Amino acid sequence: MPPKGGHRRKSLACYIQALEGNSVVVELQSEAVLRGRLASCDDDLNVQLEDVRFLAGPQAAGGFSSAPFVYVRGSRIRFIHVPGNMTPREAVAKDAARRRAALQRAAQLAASARLAKGVEAGVEG
Incomplete structure (x- = not known):
């Protein structure tokens, strides 16, 4: 997706987009935690994760679940943990x-x- 008006270079979205292909942890506002490989990220921080393991929330019973692909709207993301070596x-x-x-x-x-x-x-x- 092309950048909107050149905002890409002026935001942290360019850093998250640079992590495509790396493993990240995404915390959602709903308390859910997702861990997977970042497939893509757009300028609005909507992310697509592959090979995802997730915990639905602190009250969720049964532990982690998995999915081959997950799309997360940027407005639902609380925090993205990035690799410490980068x-x-x-x-x-x-x-x-x-x-x-x-x-x-x-x-x-x-x-x-x-x-x-x-x-x-x-x-x-």
Whole structure:
């Protein structure tokens, strides 16, 4: 999802987005606790977790449950615990480099597709 008006670089959302692929713990306002791999996060801090284990709340009986995929609306999140071995500066820098590389690859693929289409059009004409 593209950033809204450039706000992404000015908020902590860019740090959480940089953690995609890492294991995180998400505490919800309902007292539920989710632990899983961060699949994605948008600018509103809506998150998608994979391979999730969760505890429904302090009064929940039966312990942890699991799900392959969970979507959590950002307004329902109280806190996101991040890996202790990753500093925000490093995470954001790595994510920015990864995104730049992806944009460059996409531009190269688009250019080669246009070139191939032009060559095909020249051969047929």
